[in-house]
Amino acid sequence: MKTLQIEDWIKSENPQLGQSKPLMIIASDQNRYFLKQQHIRDNGNWIEEDAVFFQEYLVSAIANFLGILTPETAIIEVDKQTLKQIPELQFTCQLSEGYYFATKMISNSDENLTRYARILLSQVKAELPYAAKSWNQLMSKIVNKEDIPKIIGLDFFALNTDRFKNPGNLLIRNDPSGRYLIAIDFGHCFGGPFWGGPSRNVDYSPKLNTLHCNDINFGSENAINLLAHQLVIAYNVCQDNRRVKLGFVFDSLISQLDFRTANPFSAVVDVLESMTEHQILTFLKSIPNFWVVTAGIQQREYKDFLLRQRFIIRPIIDVLADSSLFPNVNGKEELRWSKEYHTNIQ
Template structure:
C-alpha cells in the first residue's frame, strides 16, 4: 500500500482457492507446528501464490520465527529444551504452544490469524484425514537427515555455534511426534471449518514410532 502496489480486493479465502497444489495447505500448517513457527498464521507477508501459464500454486516463505522467536537467546534455548520426550505427557507443551499462537495473532475475531483462516477453509475432510500423509513423512524423519539439513544453514545465520544446530535437531526429533497431537487439539477446538466432527483418524501402518 505504501508503494502504490495493487492490493487484493477479494477475500483471503477466495484468494486461496483454485490452486493446483491444495495439499500444500495441510503441509504448511503441519510444518509450522513442527518447527514452532508462530508467525505464519497471522502474517500476510509470508505466503505467496504464483500465477504462471494459468497455473496457480501456493508456497510458504520466510521461516525466520521458527522455534518460537527470531532470536537465539536463553529463552529460546529454554523453550526448545523443555519439549517433552515421546513417552512423556505432551499436554503442557501443547497448551503452551497454542497459547503462543493465539498471542501472536492478537485478532479476537479470527483467533489463529487471517492466513490460517484462508488455508483451513481450503482443507477438506470428506476423503479422509488430509494431514495423514504429511504427518507420516514428518514422523519418519531421521536424525541424520535433520543433521544434513541444518548443516546447510549459512554460518552467518548461526550465532550459537554447534549448540544451536544440536538444539534444532533435538527439538525436531521430539516435535515430530507432537504435531499430530497439536492437530488433534486444533480439530477438537473447531479450528477447521470443514470439520466432519468426531476426531481425526490416523493410519497406523507405515508410521515409525520412537526416536530414530
C-alpha cells in the same frame, strides 16, 4: 546454495509489508532477489536478529524436503568493492561486508495477484460481505492446494507464529499451468529471530528455554497432550481464553481443505514423524558457518528440538480438531490417521 554478488539495488520497489523490509537487488546471475537483513532498527535502536539467516536457511530446507513451494534461496556476498560501487547500500540500507540470505523474486507479474489476495484476506479479517466468497474464488484456481496442510504442518514443526495472522508471508505465482501458493519468510521461527539476544553479548538461555519446551516425558500421553495444548495456546489470537483462534490467514487456508473424505494432515504428519536424525543433521550441516553463532551447541539444540517436535504435530492437529477449527470435524475422534502413533523418543 549459490553465492552471488550484488549488481544493483532496486530502490523503488522495496516492499512495504514485513518488518525487516528486505532489499530488492539484481544479483550477479542477473536475477532479482530479496535480500534479508539481521541488523535492523527496532524502536530507534539497532538490534542484531542473529538467528534469522540460520532459521531462514534451515526451514527453507525442511520446506523443500516436504515438497512445499518456496522461492529459491541464495547467499549474497557483500564485499568492500560492492559497497564502493553502490555506496547507497552502506549509507542508505546500512549493509556492511558479510554474507546475507536472499530469496529469488517470484516474478513481477504476480504482484497484483498477491496484493489482491492480501487485500481479500484483510477484508475477510474485517468480515466484509463477499470477502470470504471472493477469497474462495481466488483459491479455487490454486493448483497446489495439497501444500496447505504441509505449510501448516511445517509452521507447527518449526514454531512459526508469523503466518497465521500475517497475510504478508504467502505469495501467489501465476504460471501458464495455473496459480501456485508459495510460502516465504521463516526468519521468526523457533520462538523468534534471536539466538544470542538483541545485543551482541551472546546469552542464548532464552532461546534454549524455547527449544526445550518440548523436552518432556514422551512415555506420558498426558505430558504430550498438555504440551500440544500449550503450543496451540501460544498461537492463539483470541482474547477470550476459552476459545481458540489462530488467525484469519489460518482460517482462510483451512477453509480450502476437505475433511469429509480423508484427513488432509495425515500425509505430512507421516513424513514428519518418519524424518530421521540423519536427515535433520543433513539440513543443519549445510548451514554456512558464517550464520552460526555458537558452533556445535546451536546445531545440536535445533536438532534435538526438531527430533522431539516430530511427535507433537499429530497431537497439535488433534487439539485443533477438538477446538472446532476444522470444517465438518467434531473432535479428534473424527480424524483418521494412516499410521499408529509411536514416538521413538525415551
